[in-house]
Amino acid sequence: MGEKISKLKPAEFDLEKHGHGLEEIARLDGSKHYYLDVVSAIQNNQAFLFDSKDGFVVLKPKVKNKSLICLVWCAWSKSGNAISKYQSQIEEISIYVGAKALEFWTKRPGFKRVAPKFNYQLINHEDGYDIWSKTL
16 A cells, blocks of 8 residues: 655645656656646646655546546656555545546556556557546
């Protein structure tokens, strides 16, 4: 079971604490706007940062097919395996806010090995991303 993560207010995004992990994800993603898009969404209450001693998760609620879903926008851990560590808390938070599903977009081929362990289904491929979904 992963460690508990606690919600931070968007204004509490800490460049020193979260910047390195977000930069690493942005580099792997290859999008030149990824970092700024995530930080801006957090600061404007469009996405929410959840923090732990070892890493963080950013969730972005959105409506899809008239149902609330949570986009797992990014998950990062200093020691790796962020999804494995935080999946149960991601699900708890998402269910708490009324989400019916999780969605995870990734360009990393390794997620194909991890996804089945957490019951994610590959639903689409768009703009170089594999799009995974999990019903809650």
